[in-house]
Amino acid sequence: MITINAIADIFPVLMKGVEITVTVLLASIVLGYLMAFIAGFCRLSNNILLRKFTGFYVEVFRGTSLIVQLFWLYYAFPILFGIEVGSNFWAGVLAISLNYGAYMSEIVRSSILAVAKGQSEASTALNMSRFQRMRLVIFPQAVRMMLPEFGNYLILMLKSTSLVSLIGMTDILYYGDILRSSNLSQAPTVYFLVLLFYFILALPLIWLTKKMESASKKGVASQ
């Protein structure tokens, strides 16, 4: 049964994992968005080789599941190339950011393509260079369209950080599993608290998603 005593025992143990979960999340968010923009732009590049290569990356990471990519990066990649990824931290962050970077690159690409053609024609008429066109005219309009979807991916990334416990990182779920294995009758309280921890971490992200959605609607005529 859930008692105050049990919660008082479990709470501080789970707290120890919050730091790792948040660190993995923040690193994945930064790298994931970076990857999304790099891959998104590469897919629109004039260089066919670059385009095909990025397309291959996106399809591979979207076509397989995250947990498989995580295990592959952690167990298989170092054997195949004889390179260590660094640590389980980097294996986790790389898997999450490469996976979601691939999904989000599609958003970047489609948003840029969705900017009305007249905009780029107008900037050509104003004698802007290709780079200026993108930086000053197309990109600012495309970012607005990316925001709502980008918000959804924040929560998806938070949820996926729980996978790093499977490669031995000491995140919230890891401590939850330790507590459960030491006292099985506590399991309901432990896992409920773990879920609650993730939910509390998700609340600011949900709020941010709503903000991003309203920011993207601001000042635009509704269709």
Place this chain on the structure above:
Amino acid sequence: MSNWSWSTFSDAFPVVLEGLGITLGLTIACYLFALIFGFIWTLIRRMPIKVIRLPLLWVMEFIRSTPPLVQLFFIFYAWPMVPVVGMALDPFVSAVIGLGIHYSTYIGEVYRSGIDAVDNGQWEAARALNYGTSKKWTKIILPQALPPTIPMLGNYLIIMFKEVPLASTIGVLGILAMANDYGAQHWRYLEPLTIVAILFLVLSYPSAILINKLERKMNKRFDKKEPTGSKAV
């Protein structure tokens, strides 16, 4: 690349392939569960009584924004310990319930977007024809609301397929679990895990192309430019 061994590859391939039936079966079972359970969330959303609706919508938000992996562990390890209602479930059933409930919250939103897209005039027409609630839904609203959501629902089938290997963590012997077992026995993880990745790619990529085609066809038929439903992973 010198560590790659084709003999291990061909040795591990049949072992991993043994798990494919379970993986596909679990995908279908979870998906059907989510399709049916999704209706419950849609019903809850339309409930007129606020004191019942709001708490349940919070439950939905809770399920949506917490990791499915933890939910799986909750159902598998913690559910048997819950007093009164708790009972031990085998890994496969736990996975169906855990992943099924998690994705039903997404599927419910797809249904909702389909229903919201039905034109106001259709609801008014149902009233003008003096249709009862069940006749209104079965004859007018649902036949128009559901078909446009088919491509989106198809997308979720592929998403489900890619989430199912999570069940290997509670001992469902799908392809990922088989590969991990092989790796632990022979201390060779490279080839079996690569086989798993290839299998996923080979199965999900053509399905994704198929869904895309279906989506384009549907959009043409329903004369729409934007696909229905919010996109998610």
